[in-house]
Amino acid sequence: QKEVEQDPGPLSVPEGAIVSLNCTYSNSAFQYFMWYRQYSRKGPELLMYTYSSGNKEDGRFTAQVDKSSKYISLFIRDSQPSDSATYLCAMSLNSGGYQKVTFGTGTKLQVIP
C-alpha cells in the first residue's frame, strides 16, 4: 500500500463548477500537507500548504485537512479553464534534519468552457 493515495482521474468539469480533489495517507507522522499544480510540460507549482487539521482558504482555493481520518482535500470554487492541470498532493515530515516529502501520483483536471 502506498503511503499517499490519490485518484488519477481524469476529472472533467464545466466552467464554474466546484471541484473537489482528494488524497488519503497512511503515515500519521506527516506534519505538513501541500497541494501543487502542474501544467503540461512544466514543473509543479506550490498552491497551498497547511500543517494542522481544518481549512485554509486562498482566493478560490480551499485546502482541508482531517488528520483523524488521514484525508486531505482541495476545493476549487468557480473553476476556470486556466485551472486545467494536474494537481498533486504532498505530505512531509522531518526525518533526520531534512523534510521527507511524499507525493501523490496526481489528478488530472480539465475544466471545459
Added chain:
Amino acid sequence: NAGVTQTPKFQVLKTGQSMTLQCAQDMNHNSMYWYRQDPGMGLRLIYYSASEGTTDKGEVPNGYNVSRLNKREFSLRLESAAPSQTSVYFCASAGLTGNTIYFGEGSWLTVV
C-alpha cells in the same frame, strides 16, 4: 525571481553515454532534491542533500550519482545512460523549516 534553475531542458542520449544535469537555487535553501516523474508513477526521489556537504539516496538511486557542489548547486549524473532512464527530471529545494518544496521547470531526457 529565478528560484530553481535546471539545465538542460531537453536532451537525447544514446545508450551508454553519460551526462550531467545541473541545478542551482537562489533562495538560500539548505535541502535540495532530484526527482524523476514517469506516467502513472508520480514523483520519485532519486537523491537528496539535506545540507551542503551531504547527500543521501532516495527511492530510486540506481544508475545515478550526485554532487552538492555548494549551497546553491546540486548536480545529477548519469554515468551510463539506459533507456529505462528516459524520464522528466526535476530538481527542487526547501528551506530549514522545510514545510514547502520548490521545483525547477524540469529536464526532459530521452535515452535511445
